[in-house]
Amino acid sequence: MSEPFITAKHRVLRRxxxxxxxxxxxxxxxxxxxxARFPWEVVEKMxxxxxxxxxxxxxxxxxxxxxxxxxxxxxEVSRVSAAIGLCLxxxxxxxxxxxxxxxxxxxxxxxxxxxASGRRIGAFCLTEPNVGSDASAISATALPVEDxxxxxxxxxxxxxxxxxxxxxxxxxxxxxxxxxxxxVIVVERGIKGFVVGDLEDLCGMRAxxxxxxxxxxxxxxxxxxxxxxxxxxxxxxxxxxxxxxGIAAQALGIAQAALDEAVRYANQRQxxxxxxxxxxxxxxxxxxxxxxxxxxxxMVYRAALLKDQGAxxxxxxxxxxxxxxxxxxxxxxxxxxxxxxxGYSKAYAVERYYRDARVTRIYEGTSEVHRMVIAREVxx
Amino acid sequence: xxxxxxxxxxxxxxxxxxxxxxxxxENSELNPYDRPALEAALRLKDQTGxxxxxxxxxxxxxxxxLAEARAMGVDxxxxxxxxxxxxxxxxxxxxxxxxxxxxxxxxxLVMFGIRTSDSDTGQVGPQTATVIGLPFxxxxxxxxxxxxxxxxxxxxxxxxxxxxxxxxxxxxIHPRAFLPRPIPLVGIAQAHDRIDVQTWRLTDIGLKTxxxxxxxxxxxxxxxxxxxxxxxxxxxxxxPREQVEAxxxxxxxxxxxxS
Numbered sequence: 180m181s182e183p184f185i186t187a188k189h190r191v192l193r194r195x196x197x198x199x200x201x202x203x204x205x206x207x208x209x210x211x212x213x214x215a216r217f218p219w220e221v222v223e224k225m226x227x228x229x230x231x232x233x234x235x236x237x238x239x240x241x242x243x244x245x246x247x248x249x250x251x252x253x254x255e256v257s258r259v260s261a262a263i264g265l266c267l268x269x270x271x272x273x274x275x276x277x278x279x280x281x282x283x284x285x286x287x288x289x290x291x292x293x294x295a296s297g298r299r300i301g302a303f304c305l306t307e308p309n310v311g312s313d314a315s316a317i318s319a320t321a322l323p324v325e326d327x328x329x330x331x332x333x334x335x336x337x338x339x340x341x342x343x344x345x346x347x348x349x350x351x352x353x354x355x356x357x358x359x360x361x362x363v364i365v366v367e368r369g370i371k372g373f374v375v376g377d378l379e380d381l382c383g384m385r386a387x388x389x390x391x392x393x394x395x396x397x398x399x400x401x402x403x404x405x406x407x408x409x410x411x412x413x414x415x416x417x418x419x420x421x422x423x424x425g426i427a428a429q430a431l432g433i434a435q436a437a438l439d440e441a442v443r444y445a446n447q448r449q450x451x452x453x454x455x456x457x458x459x460x461x462x463x464x465x466x467x468x469x470x471x472x473x474x475x476x477x478m479v480y481r482a483a484l485l486k487d488q489g490a491x492x493x494x495x496x497x498x499x500x501x502x503x504x505x506x507x508x509x510x511x512x513x514x515x516x517x518x519x520x521x522g523y524s525k526a527y528a529v530e531r532y533y534r535d536a537r538v539t540r541i542y543e544g545t546s547e548v549h550r551m552v553i554a555r556e557v558x559x
Numbered sequence: 560x561x562x563x564x565x566x567x568x569x570x571x572x573x574x575x576x577x578x579x580x581x582x583x584x585e586n587s588e589l590n591p592y593d594r595p596a597l598e599a600a601l602r603l604k605d606q607t608g609x610x611x612x613x614x615x616x617x618x619x620x621x622x623x624x625l626a627e628a629r630a631m632g633v634d635x636x637x638x639x640x641x642x643x644x645x646x647x648x649x650x651x652x653x654x655x656x657x658x659x660x661x662x663x664x665x666x667x668l669v670m671f672g673i674r675t676s677d678s679d680t681g682q683v684g685p686q687t688a689t690v691i692g693l694p695f696x697x698x699x700x701x702x703x704x705x706x707x708x709x710x711x712x713x714x715x716x717x718x719x720x721x722x723x724x725x726x727x728x729x730x731x732i733h734p735r736a737f738l739p740r741p742i743p744l745v746g747i748a749q750a751h752d753r754i755d756v757q758t759w760r761l762t763d764i765g766l767k768t769x770x771x772x773x774x775x776x777x778x779x780x781x782x783x784x785x786x787x788x789x790x791x792x793x794x795x796x797x798x799p800r801e802q803v804e805a806x807x808x809x810x811x812x813x814x815x816x817x818s
Contacts, residue, residue: 181585188751189632194588199741229744242744243752252744480728483575 184247184480193251199228202261208260211386212531215378217264217342218386225267225297230256232295233271235279240292246421246483250428254479257432258439261535262386264432268425270294273418273543274301274347277363281406283413290345290365299336301439302343303422304334304392305415312548314349314415315358321350322397328352328364328404330372330397338542341378341388344368349415352408361411372397383534406512420493423500424486426481426528430500430507430539434475437507437514437532438468444518444527455517456558464513471506478502494556501549504539511536562609562667562704562726564600565634567687568593570617570624571677576773580618589624592672594739596732599702600670601632601740607704610634612663616644616655622642622756630742630750637663641761643768648776653686655771660691668709669729673698681731688729695729696722700736 211218225231228345233249235241244252249271257264265535275294278301279288284536293299310316319332332348334340353360366373406414445456445465455461482495514529515522522529540546571590572582600611613628615621625636638800639659647655660669671684688695701712708723714733761771769775795802810816 181583186751187626187754188747190584191623191627191742191751192747195627195630195742195747223725224741227743228741233744237745237748243748244744248744249750 183477184484186453189247189251192248192547193255194253196255197258199304200256202315204256204259206508208386209525209528209531211260211523212383213261213385215380215385215388217266217388220296221263222266227296229295230267231270231297231300232275232291233267233289235275235295239279239287239295241295241554245484246424247480248481250424251481253425253428254432254435254476257429258436261429261433261532262384265384265387266300266339268422268429269303270301272425273303274339274343274345274525276421277303277347277405277414278345278365280417281363281410285402286365286405294345299344301338302337302340302346302392303337303418304332304337304340304346305349306336307333307422308335310373312545315361315412317349317351317361319348319350319394320354321348321352321356321362321364323352323401324398327398327400329363330366330394332394333391333410334393335376335391336379336389336542337392338387338389340390341375343392346392347405349411352404352411356409358412362408363405363411364399365405366394366397366399370397370399381443381538383531383536383538419543420496421486423496423549424479424482424492426539427475427482427496427499428505429476430503430536431472431475431479433532433536433539434468434472434503434507437511437529437536438465438472440527440529440532441465441468441514441517444521461517464517468510468513471510473497474501475506494553497544497552499547499555500544501546501553504536505546507536507539562603562607563612563663563665564603564609564668564670565612565614565660565663565666566593566596566600566628566670567614567683568597568624568628568672569615569675569677570621571675582618584620584623587620587623589627590672590675590677592674592676593624594672595730595734595737596670596672597628597631597633598737599699599732600668601670602737603702603704609667612637612666614656614659614663615639616647616652616659619758622754622758625748625756626754627742627747629755630691630746631740633744636756637759638756639759639761639764643761644771646773646776646779647771648778649680649682649686650690650773650777651775652683653690654775655761655766656683656687657690657766658766659759662759662764665727667726667728668702669693669727669768671729671731672816673731673734684729684731693727694724694725694728697731698733699730700733702730708787728796 199373229242232241233244237243253264253268293300321328322332348364351360352362372395373395379389445461448455478499482499486492486497511533515533518529521527569590570587573586573588611633614637615637621638629636674681698713699711703710711722712721713720795805811818
């Protein structure tokens with residue numbers, strides 16, 4: 180079926196990324212999930228190929244690709260290993276992107292080449308034990324003392340937390356100023372008082388080292404403030420707008436993988452003397468799954484394309500994220516159903532897809548928060 | 560030593576068409592057997608320096624395959640495309656490629672994939688070498704540049720031959736000998752954001768309409784029909800060891816594995 184939005188560049192990119200992921204991540208995807216192991220051996224190959232600086236400018240060591248290319252790459256990586264797709268999505272869109280968009284030339288020179296080459300990994304630290312969707316209620320602080328920021332923070336569910344070198348910490352620089360007193364401070368792993376907590380034992384995305392990051396009286400240089408003092412929530416929202424496209428693309432990749440496996444199994448498994456695919460009940464499921472995947476893809480690519488055109492993207496990105504994540508849960512659920520008992524077994528990949536899909540409705544804004552964003556835009 | 564390598568590539572049809580297929584960007588891709596040839600050229604360039612030209616003949620959709628070759632690291636890309644070329648068989652194709660290769664002279668090595676994934680004749684490489692009178696080696700799996708004659712290895716069944724070859728020469732590359740490198744994302748961005756592929760017409764390579772296309776082709780595909788394989792399933796009885804032995808005996812009898 181011919182596709183709108185796609186150019187020769189995107190086709191080559193898709194084939195090339197797909198081949199790389201099938202070769203390198205395919206053989207280990209199930210194992211790294213079960214062992215909750217981050218596959219450095221593959222990530223170290225992805226760095227020089229540009230996967231950690233997909234949209235960063237070429238003069239800063241990035242690949243200089245557009246948002247649609249970015250979505251396609253995250254989709255294809257997630258199709259094979261959603262946990263590695265997650266690592267790339269967070270690194271590229273909510274760690275590297277805010278530095279590019281809000282950083283000074285000095286900050287670009289300091290962090291972008293290292294991040295874009297994958298020599299250092301980025302993380303986005305907003306969530307706290309008592310703060311999820313209500314980001315303005317964070318309690319982390321970064322107080323101006325002498326010539327540094329004194330940072331205290333307890334950040335949880337940090338994607339890439341166990342391996343991150345460059346962390347965007349959301350903290351109150353002016354505790355009296357409420358929402359307007361929140362800023363982003365870039366904190367580098369290894370400084371005194373920087374503690375990486377235990378890795379979370381998660382349902383899915385297990386190859387990603389999600390952990391807490393705690394900062395105890397960290398003295399961070401003043402020049403590590405990203406953007407202006409008090410600009411934290413604006414930076415966070417801009418990052419999440421971009422991030423939504425990545426998470427939506429990730430959900431799309433998982434859904435496509437589940438559909439592929441379901442089709443393969445339905446054609447191969449015989450019941451009542453014919454392949455499952457000959458039973459109308461299964462045909463109905465496959466039709467719904469294919470339609471969900473197609474619709475999700477159109478929405479994700481449209482949001483990316485709008486971003487490339489410089490058009491407002493909040494609503495399109497929120498709709499894409501909402502729809503793709505919920506579609507991924509429906510599609511993976513049906514894929515398990517088609518596999519029957521085998522689908523509930525770790526011997527089949529759909530079991531992993533089912534677990535991986537679930538969190539896409541939760542992180543980088545829950546489905547409910549996305550509905551709020553969309554309703555606000557629709558109702559005016 | 561600075562060498563000029565010309566790699567002839569093809570944009571192939573991905574899925575077998577019903578009847579005569581129309582080429583579209585969606586159903587076309589760089590012939591997978593050409594990737595090892597491009598990889599072999601890139602490795603030689605890493606070793607000796609020099610430059611690589613990718614050359615293709617076909618409809619404009621071939622620009623995509625050439626852009627992909629550029630993304631891999633090829634220096635120059637040329638597409639010979641002309642309505643008069645439609646219906647060219649392998650000999651006519653070899654004439655066109657040969658004329659374009661002469662146009663690209665001086666060159667040292669002309670490289671081809673061993674075959675294409677869509678028409679699968681394996682003839683264009685050797686025919687092109689013949690048309691322009693170059694020494695030819697097929698299925699090359701190793702190339703060692705030397706000052707005088709280059710050393711090249713090829714495999715025939717259980718034998719490995721080592722040849723000394725005077726350049727310029729033409730070779731086809733063994734598909735498993737040069738595993739193509741993954742393409743860096745920045746290469747794709749640079750090759751596609753400004754497509755740099757020269758398009759030559761028939762007049763640019765000094766050929767006449769009668770030399771090519773249906774008029775210049777002594778052979779033509781009269782009919783294309785999909786073959787339906789009859790598949791049967793037979794269960795082997797006995798313990799696993801007996802089943803394996805029975806399977807090996809059966810496959811040996813069928814000539815599928817060596818005895």
